[in-house]
Amino acid sequence: MEKKKVKTKKTAGKRAKKKSTYGREVLEKFSSEHNRWEEGPLKERLCGEIKPQFKTYSGILPAETKTEFRTGSGEFIINRVYTPLDVADIDPLDDIGLPGQYPYTRGRDPVGFRAFRWPLSFYTGYGSSEDAHERYRALCAAGSTELSLAFDLPTQIGFDSDHPIAEGEVGKVGLALDTSADLQRVMEGLPLANLHIGTVGNCISPWVLAMFYTLGEANRLDPRQMRVWLQNDPFKEYTGRGTFIFSPQVALDLASDVVEYVCKYLPQWDPQYNCTTTMRWGGSTAAQEAGFGIANLICYIEAVQRKGIKPEDFVPRLNLHMTADNDLFEEVAKFRAVRRLWAKIARERFKTDDPRVIALRITVFTAAHKLTAQEPLNNLIRTTIQVLASILGGVENIHVPAYDEALALPTFESTRVANLTKHILNDECFVGSTVDPLGGSYYLESLTNQLEERARYWYDKVEAMGGAIAAIEKGFYLQEMSEGMYRYQKEVESGKRPVIGVNKFVLEKEVPIKIFKGNPEAERRQIERLNKVRLERDQVKVASALAKVRRVAEAKTAGREENIVPSILEAVRAHATVGEIFGLLREVFGEYRQPAIL
Amino acid sequence: MRRRIRVLIAKPGLDGHEAGAKVIARAFMEAGMEVIYTGLRQTPEMIVQTALQEGVDIIGLSILSGAHNELCSRILRLLSQKGLGNVAVIVGGIVPREDIPILQEMGVKGVFGPGANTESVVEFVRALVPTE
Numbered sequence: 218m219e220k221k222k223v224k225t226k227k228t229a230g231k232r233a234k235k236k237s238t239y240g241r242e243v244l245e246k247f248s249s250e251h252n253r254w255e256e257g258p259l260k261e262r263l264c265g266e267i268k269p270q271f272k273t274y275s276g277i278l279p280a281e282t283k284t285e286f287r288t289g290s291g292e293f294i295i296n297r298v299y300t301p302l303d304v305a306d307i308d309p310l311d312d313i314g315l316p317g318q319y320p321y322t323r324g325r326d327p328v329g330f331r332a333f334r335w336p337l338s339f340y341t342g343y344g345s346s347e348d349a350h351e352r353y354r355a356l357c358a359a360g361s362t363e364l365s366l367a368f369d370l371p372t373q374i375g376f377d378s379d380h381p382i383a384e385g386e387v388g389k390v391g392l393a394l395d396t397s398a399d400l401q402r403v404m405e406g407l408p409l410a411n412l413h414i415g416t417v418g419n420c421i422s423p424w425v426l427a428m429f430y431t432l433g434e435a436n437r438l439d440p441r442q443m444r445v446w447l448q449n450d451p452f453k454e455y456t457g458r459g460t461f462i463f464s465p466q467v468a469l470d471l472a473s474d475v476v477e478y479v480c481k482y483l484p485q486w487d488p489q490y491n492c493t494t495t496m497r498w499g500g501s502t503a504a505q506e507a508g509f510g511i512a513n514l515i516c517y518i519e520a521v522q523r524k525g526i527k528p529e530d531f532v533p534r535l536n537l538h539m540t541a542d543n544d545l546f547e548e549v550a551k552f553r554a555v556r557r558l559w560a561k562i563a564r565e566r567f568k569t570d571d572p573r574v575i576a577l578r579i580t581v582f583t584a585a586h587k588l589t590a591q592e593p594l595n596n597l598i599r600t601t602i603q604v605l606a607s608i609l610g611g612v613e614n615i616h617v618p619a620y621d622e623a624l625a626l627p628t629f630e631s632t633r634v635a636n637l638t639k640h641i642l643n644d645e646c647f648v649g650s651t652v653d654p655l656g657g658s659y660y661l662e663s664l665t666n667q668l669e670e671r672a673r674y675w676y677d678k679v680e681a682m683g684g685a686i687a688a689i690e691k692g693f694y695l696q697e698m699s700e701g702m703y704r705y706q707k708e709v710e711s712g713k714r715p716v717i718g719v720n721k722f723v724l725e726k727e728v729p730i731k732i733f734k735g736n737p738e739a740e741r742r743q744i745e746r747l748n749k750v751r752l753e754r755d756q757v758k759v760a761s762a763l764a765k766v767r768r769v770a771e772a773k774t775a776g777r778e779e780n781i782v783p784s785i786l787e788a789v790r791a792h793a794t795v796g797e798i799f800g801l802l803r804e805v806f807g808e809y810r811q812p813a814i815l
Numbered sequence: 816m817r818r819r820i821r822v823l824i825a826k827p828g829l830d831g832h833e834a835g836a837k838v839i840a841r842a843f844m845e846a847g848m849e850v851i852y853t854g855l856r857q858t859p860e861m862i863v864q865t866a867l868q869e870g871v872d873i874i875g876l877s878i879l880s881g882a883h884n885e886l887c888s889r890i891l892r893l894l895s896q897k898g899l900g901n902v903a904v905i906v907g908g909i910v911p912r913e914d915i916p917i918l919q920e921m922g923v924k925g926v927f928g929p930g931a932n933t934e935s936v937v938e939f940v941r942a943l944v945p946t947e
């Protein structure tokens with residue numbers, strides 16, 4: 218790859234080295250024309266004086282609705298109009314360039330969505346294994362080749378379904394899994410060999426890996442041939458979802474074990490999706506999402522590097538899992554900016570020009586937190602724009618929450634329409650037919666620059682305090698999120714920020730909507746089944762497998778490097794329960810207590 | 816001088832979505848109330864124990880996991896066992912409409928869903944807790 222000088226603030230100041238899209242003569246001419254426009258037509262329009270040339274309206278011309286227009290996340294002021302003057306500093310080759318070329322502003326793939334064949338995919342799962350099985354069968358029958366399994370909270374935090382703290386939570390936000398037999402029952406008869414399956418289990422990811430691995434074995438399928446994705450991002454649990462178990466340092470170590478194991482033995486698995494969605498949903502701005510996301514990704518990569526694995530051997534398989542909010546242009550700018558910033562930072566940090574390392578892969582889960590419970594059908598409009606932003610931003614994959622998500626777990630119909638959004642936009646509206654269609658837009662290029670600069674500021678701030686783990690432990694992420702969330706809430710309540718159906722055009726009557734109801738019997742049935750497995754399994758085998766897990770965990774606390782995955786795999790094969798495995802790991806590693814930050 | 820209302824904001828169960836809990840906690844503080852926030856993953860026993868120790872007037876439970884019926888019923892039962900039957904309980908989070916009467920029947924004073932206005936929750940609490 219051709220060597221290019223990495224642009225820093227210092228070099229940006231040296232105008233002579235940078236090539237602008239427009240020559241000096243054009244800019245000077247435009248500048249004087251712009252001044253004339255501001256002093257003349259614009260000024261007249263703003264003071265409300267109706268000159269003959271404005272007689273398009275009858276009566277008084279309306280004033281602008283706000284004194285200041287800001288982007289959706291509030292960090293940037295939006296100008297009235299953008300011109301060549303706003304992109305005068307931008308080098309069309311070095312800053313924007315071509316798709317698939319450094320700095321990847323326009324995407325990591327030279328052909329973008331022109332080559333994309335979207336699968337039908339769904340994030341779903343609920344109740345006992347029978348309930349979930351029914352839903353998955355229906356989805357597969359309807360053409361889905363990609364399934365994301367949602368686990369209930371006890372499973373995600375490593376508690377068995379009969380643990381006292383699990384009471385009332387079993388099968389509520391996802392499906393309940395205690396032993397490998399549960400997953401087998403869920404997936405029975407599904408076309409496993411053709412399915413791309415995965416899950417968001419994060420702090421339990423070595424166990425999740427083992428569960429899918431043994432699922433393959435039980436179905437005479439070579440796990441190496443399966444296509445599985447693991448979110449394996451424990452950091453997100455400290456900054457949003459709250460299903461953490463161990464300290465961030467221990468969680469990072471276990472997550473790195475999973476990345477190492479997958480990279481060594483499971484060629485078709487995706488070992489990690491570094492997720493920024495929950496930070497954004499919890500109140501972060503777009504630039505914070507990008508900056509914090511890069512800081513987290515760096516931390517994860519360096520942990521795996523310390524195991525002696527080279528970035529080019531695993532970074533190409535990682536994803537930054539972002540969200541797409543409602544401000545179309547800010548989000549497109551964010552995706553372009555985060556790729557460019559990552560390319561610069563990764564190149565410096567890992568001393569490589571390898572495009573597989575410095576070209577960032579982005580997966581999107583659109584903004585569920587912006588979906589309203591009031592008039593839920595309006596959410597279809599919101600998700601459509603969020604998906605549009607993702608396609609225009611050139612991301613690799615898009616997942617969409619269902620429009621009824623603010624009310625309860627989604628129904629089959631709402632899940633299906635969510636998935637079809639991207640297909641309609643791509644197939645019927647042609648929005649993916651050219652790569653980076655907004656590239657070169659005065660506004661978008663200017664905003665992309667601002668976003669990159671601000672994301673760099675947030676990234677530097679995290680690095681200065683010691684990196685991602687310090688930012689988690691010091692409560693920095695949570696504090697920033699909390700501020701943002703409160704600011705947003707106040708803006709909505711004061712009416713400064715209109716949310717249709719919530720504080721503007723509010724409907725007196727509620728719109729009736731079909732809501733999915735969980736199976737109240739799920740908890741009882743799941744516990745019965747768990748007890749049956751506990752009775753019928755080979756107890757000696759279980760005890761010896763669990764003892765091995767404990768030995769590896771203790772070796773880790775003593776500072777010895779040993780991967781925990783093989784021992785957990787053995788325990789899952791022996792039908793040890795999730796609560797037994799994580800119960801003993803809790804004893805060895807201790808549990809994390811999150812500071813209660815307001 | 817009016818006595819300040821003491822509020823306990825609690826996250827019962829395993830649900831880790833705390834944005835709503837934090838927003839309402841700050842709104843209560845700005846309204847001049849004293850707020851204690853438990854943080855995540857509290858058992859009903861822990862919540863009632865904190866309520867007892869802190870002598871709160873009101874408990875705000877934030878639940879988004881769907882486990883509201885079980886959790887509220889356990890917490891209300893424990894409160895009355897500990898002689899805290901006079902402590903008002905309100906719930907915020909995702910609660911299907913048909914479950915609201917069930918919670919009210921148990922003794923929950925108010926249920927607030929997504930999009931609820933913090934000002935109106937503050938007013939609701941002020942009306943619930945008589946202060947001189």
